[in-house]
Amino acid sequence: xxxxxxxxxxxxxxYADGTIALKDLSFTIHHGESVxxxxxxxxxxxxxxxxxxxxxxxxxxxxxxxxxxxxxETLPEIRRTVxxxxxxxxxxxxxxxxxxxxxxxxxxxxxxxxxxxxxxxEALEKVGAGHLAQKPPYHLSGGEKKRVAIATVLSMxxxxxxxxxPTNGLDPFSRRQLIGLxxxxxxxxxxxxxxxxxxxxxCERTIVLHQGEVKADxxxxxxxxxxxLLAECRLExxxxxxxxxxxxxx
Amino acid sequence: xxxxxxxxxxxKRLDLLATGDSIIHRLDARAKVITTLFFIVMVVSYKRYALxxxxxxLFFPVITLALSNLPISYILKKIAAILPxxxxxxxxxxxxxxETQVLLGPVAISGGWISLISIMGRSALxxxxxxxxxxxxxxIAVCHALNRLGMPRVFTIQLxxxxxxxxxLTEEATRTTRARELRACGKKGLGFSSFGxxxxxxxxxxxxxxxxxxxxxxxxxxxxEFHSRQINRFGHKEYLYVIGWSLVFIILRTEDITRIVGAAxxxxxx
Numbered sequence: 001x002x003x004x005x006x007x008x009x010x011x012x013x014x015y016a017d018g019t020i021a022l023k024d025l026s027f028t029i030h031h032g033e034s035v036x037x038x039x040x041x042x043x044x045x046x047x048x049x050x051x052x053x054x055x056x057x058x059x060x061x062x063x064x065x066x067x068x069x070x071x072x073e074t075l076p077e078i079r080r081t082v083x084x085x086x087x088x089x090x091x092x093x094x095x096x097x098x099x100x101x102x103x104x105x106x107x108x109x110x111x112x113x114x115x116x117x118x119x120x121x122e123a124l125e126k127v128g129a130g131h132l133a134q135k136p137p138y139h140l141s142g143g144e145k146k147r148v149a150i151a152t153v154l155s156m157x158x159x160x161x162x163x164x165x166p167t168n169g170l171d172p173f174s175r176r177q178l179i180g181l182x183x184x185x186x187x188x189x190x191x192x193x194x195x196x197x198x199x200x201x202x203c204e205r206t207i208v209l210h211q212g213e214v215k216a217d218x219x220x221x222x223x224x225x226x227x228x229l230l231a232e233c234r235l236e237x238x239x240x241x242x243x244x245x246x247x248x249x250x
Numbered sequence: 251x252x253x254x255x256x257x258x259x260x261x262k263r264l265d266l267l268a269t270g271d272s273i274i275h276r277l278d279a280r281a282k283v284i285t286t287l288f289f290i291v292m293v294v295s296y297k298r299y300a301l302x303x304x305x306x307x308l309f310f311p312v313i314t315l316a317l318s319n320l321p322i323s324y325i326l327k328k329i330a331a332i333l334p335x336x337x338x339x340x341x342x343x344x345x346x347x348x349e350t351q352v353l354l355g356p357v358a359i360s361g362g363w364i365s366l367i368s369i370m371g372r373s374a375l376x377x378x379x380x381x382x383x384x385x386x387x388x389x390i391a392v393c394h395a396l397n398r399l400g401m402p403r404v405f406t407i408q409l410x411x412x413x414x415x416x417x418x419l420t421e422e423a424t425r426t427t428r429a430r431e432l433r434a435c436g437k438k439g440l441g442f443s444s445f446g447x448x449x450x451x452x453x454x455x456x457x458x459x460x461x462x463x464x465x466x467x468x469x470x471x472x473x474x475e476f477h478s479r480q481i482n483r484f485g486h487k488e489y490l491y492v493i494g495w496s497l498v499f500i501i502l503r504t505e506d507i508t509r510i511v512g513a514a515x516x517x518x519x520x
Contacts, residue, residue: 091462108471
């Protein structure tokens, strides 16, 4: 799997209660791209993310990661390839200490202890949380939890990083710190977010979902300049692209 | 809901105490677990009128407490908090068991009073030693120790998860009940009828969270097997600790130390 390509073809997902969450989605994300998936509440963003690592199976259509379809045989490798960071870090940090949590993935990969230790050390250093290794997760602040949650997937050496609302609930400093961190990554990155200012900083491409369909897919700046599209999809221009709230000048 | 908040903070405090550094803290958790269990079995094994025989057992909690630099007042408060429960257990003993057991000069003390005090003494000893164990070892290390001493893995995992999520769940429960209380304007709200849906909601949210946690585990390659680090440092110190204390407990249990000491004293003075 040298090319970390994510291909979604005619994806449709219907939940057991009959709700049609995704109608007919198709897009391809290439190696090293940083892509935002934005849309109103209930547009289907989270459902889409859960297809990218095989947690949900398509009702119709196909998802391919690195050229491989999602099948029970390819699933373990695909789950290693696609590192997924959830919205609420409390869901992601379930082990008694930070170290054990970051080691959870590598241990499941069956790596020898020495390599596990090395990977945990590197992942924690990368997110600036080396000093937290022996702490239990409930002693961490929101920003620390988020960074440790990212370390838990980094330790599996993923090729593709998928993050659901990464800046949600962070104070301005932690948010800025996280954006700085994510900028440095060279993985293929896929974010969902309502933090459109973060999207401008991190993603050159944006996919707009609306009622389970791809409403637009293109360069982030072009999409944020399309006022009509944004209004139709219950979105608005990022604050940094709007005029000054006091004098109105941009 | 302040009491739940307080309880959680208390758990966190115990956890922080366990990160301290002392001779007792540094011992392998298994040594402390075995010794404490043995201590509890010994203390509980006495007959119900035992009182004088129990006093030498105070050595164990007192010495470990002194060696571990724990805040003594905190542990005493913890013990005091459970004594009413013990009192409740033995509350009716003085009423039903009126036979005189001891004569202190003109005062006749009935068996009921002695057994009541014995129950409270034993509670204080056993609960105190268990608190000291947790405060010097930490709940998580105690779980791992129990696992390595033969407790089934599935129980250990259950306990670890319980401990991890007790903080998240109590926070959620506190927020929900706070919201309810604030809108009840000092009254009882809708009374018990509003508690039903509230608990139902909490259950559903807990369920949803469990699913999300499972998802987080599955995407990191979880396939039913838990791997954890095995740190083996059961060395001379640990053997010495376990065997030393066990011998002390056995001697205290089989020989009547208080009587021997008493006899020695009366021998000296007579």
